[in-house]
Amino acid sequence: MNVIIGNKLKKLRKSKEMSQEQVADYLHLSQSAYARIERGESSSWASYANKICELFKIIPEELVTNDIRQDEETTNDLNETLIINQLSDKVVEQYEARIKELKKTIKDLKRKRKP
Incomplete structure (x- = not known):
């Protein structure tokens, strides 16, 4: 209390x-x-x-009195933060995968350019 x-x-x-x-x-x-x-x-x-x-x-x-509405708002805020963090992690993973692909493409192009 x-x-x-x-x-x-x-x-x-x-x-x-x-x-x-x-x-x-x-x-x-x-x-x-x-x-x-x-x-x-x-x-x-x-x-x-x-x-x-x-x-x-x-x-x-x-x-x-414990304000239930405030507790619900806090829970909603935490849930939104969790979702945003999860989405951010996914976006970062996608960018990392894309960067890896681009590095491979650059490497392949450099190899093809050399006689």
């Missing part, structure tokens, strides 16, 4: 273009304590839930 909240806090913070230090100052925490919350290493976020919601203008339910 702490990792989910931490990731959500990081996204919220970045969407507001805030630094960890700015959020930490607002919550009256050290930057390192806030960084531990974002990394999911601390559950102290619960003590600051109301102030966090106030800062990011969200309701507490939004903070603690």
Whole structure:
């Protein structure tokens, strides 16, 4: 749960273009304590839930619920990246094969040109 909240806090913070230090100052925490919350290493976020919601203008339910839509978007992004990488690999393989063919053709032409 702490990792989910931490990731959500990081996204919220970045969407507001805030630094960890700015959020930490607002919550009256050290930057390192806030960084531990974002990394999911601390559950102290619960003590600051109301102030966090106030800062990011969200309701507490939004903070603690796992957004399935975001998980689906992340999965879709990963799938698209995988497909692009696979296609790129295939294109590279095709170009390498074509280069090999052209090198052979050049070699054959050079051999035919020499008496």
